[in-house]
Amino acid sequence: MSTRIYRWLLALYPEDLRRDYGEEMVLVFADELRDADFRGAVRAWRRALGEFFHFALPACASSSAVRVPAISLAIFLCSTASVAVVDYRRAPNAHAFFHALAAILAMPLLLTPYISLLAVWACRGRKLTALGLSHREEHAPCSKSAI
Amino acid sequence: MPQPDQPVPPATFWVLFALATGDKHGYAIMRETRKLSDGQFEMGPATLYTTIQRLVESGWIEEVRGPEDGDPRRRYYRLAKPGKSALLGEMKRMAAVVRKSKALRLWPVEAKS
Numbered sequence: 001m002s003t004r005i006y007r008w009l010l011a012l013y014p015e016d017l018r019r020d021y022g023e024e025m026v027l028v029f030a031d032e033l034r035d036a037d038f039r040g041a042v043r044a045w046r047r048a049l050g051e052f053f054h055f056a057l058p059a060c061a062s063s064s065a066v067r068v069p070a071i072s073l074a075i076f077l078c079s080t081a082s083v084a085v086v087d088y089r090r091a092p093n094a095h096a097f098f099h100a101l102a103a104i105l106a107m108p109l110l111l112t113p114y115i116s117l118l119a120v121w122a123c124r125g126r127k128l129t130a131l132g133l134s135h136r137e138e139h140a141p142c143s144k145s146a147i
Numbered sequence: 148m149p150q151p152d153q154p155v156p157p158a159t160f161w162v163l164f165a166l167a168t169g170d171k172h173g174y175a176i177m178r179e180t181r182k183l184s185d186g187q188f189e190m191g192p193a194t195l196y197t198t199i200q201r202l203v204e205s206g207w208i209e210e211v212r213g214p215e216d217g218d219p220r221r222r223y224y225r226l227a228k229p230g231k232s233a234l235l236g237e238m239k240r241m242a243a244v245v246r247k248s249k250a251l252r253l254w255p256v257e258a259k260s
Contacts, residue, residue, distance in 0.1 A: 013193065021196035024173050027220060028192040031174040047191035055193045 002041075003030045006048060012056040155237050158198045161188050163207065163226060163234040170211055172221035173199065199224060207233060 006029045010022055017025075032044045081103040088096035155163070165171060165179035177195055180188060190198075202208040207230030213223040226234070248254045 017193070017197060017200060020200060021173075023220060024222065025192035025196050028174045028177060028195065032177070032192075043189070044191070047189065048193075051191045051193035055197065 002033055002045070006030075009048070009052050009056065012052070014055065017055075152236060154240060155233055157188060158190055158194050159202065160234070160237050161190070162195070162198050162202065163230050163237075166208055166224060166226040167231070167234060170213075170223045170225045172213065172217075172223050174221075176224070202230060205229070 003026060007026055010018055010025060013022070029044065029048060033041050036044055081100070084096070084100040084103040088100045090096075161180040161184060162176055164183055165176045168179060168183075171179060173192070173195055176199075177190065177192075180190065199208065203210065203224070207227055208224045209227045211223050211225045213219075213221060217223070245254065
C-alpha cells in the first residue's frame with residue numbers, strides 16, 4: 001500500500017528523473033520500509049513527503065497547465081468563502097455560520113486533491129489512466145534543481 | 148555541472164564517500180551513507196537519485212554491471228576518477244577546517260587515553 005502511494009506521488013516528480021530512476025526509487029523506498037521498524041517507517045515517510053514538496057511540487061507548479069486552473073479554483077473558493085462570511089455578518093444565524101465555516105474549512109481540503117489531479121494530468125502528458133512508470137516514453141527534458 | 152575543485156553539497160559528498168568503499172546500487176548507497184555518517188545524514192530516494200543522475204551526467208560516477216546473481220532491476224554505480232578527485236578535494240577542505248579550528252582552539256580538547 002505504501003509503495004503504491006509512493007508510486008502515485010512519483011507521478012508528480014520531474015519527468016526525466018521519473019523516467020530514468022522511477023522504478024529504482026520505488027524499489028529503494030520499498031527496501032527502506034521493509035528494513036525499518038515503526039519509527040523508521042515514519043522517518044522514511046517524513047523524508048519522502050519532504051522530498052515531494054521539495055522536488056515534485058515546484059516542478060509541477062512551473063507548469064501553466066497546473067498553475068492557471070489552480071489559481072482560478074483558489075480565487076473561486078476564496079470568493080465563495082468571503083461571500084459566506086459577508087452573509088454571516090449581515091444575518092448571523094446558524095445557517096450562515098455553518099456556511100461560512102464549511103467554506104473556510106473545506107477550502108484546503110477541496111483544493112489539495114484538485115491540484116494533485118491537475119498536476120498528475122499535466123505531468124503525465126495527459127495520460128490520467130497511465131500512472132504506471134514507463135522507461136520508454138519520450139519526454140521533454142525538465143530542468144533540475146541543484147542538490 | 149559540478150566542478151571537482153569546488154565544494155560539493157552534502158548529498159553529493161556522501162554518495163561519493165559511500166561509493167569510495169566499492170560499487171553499490173541505490174539502496175546500498177543509502178545504507179552506507181547512514182553508516183558512514185553515524186546516522187547523522189539521511190536522504191530519501193528522490194535526493195539520492197537526483198544526486199546520482201547529476202553525478203552520472205557529469206561523469207563523476209558511472210553505471211557498472213552488477214553481480215550475476217544480483218537483482219536485474221537494480222543498477223550499480225562506481226566512483227570514477229573525477230568523482231574521486233572531488234571527494235578527496237572535499238576531504239582536504241574539511242581537514243583544513245579541522246586544522247584551523249584546532250589552531251584557534253575552537254575544537255573540543257581530545258580526551259587523553
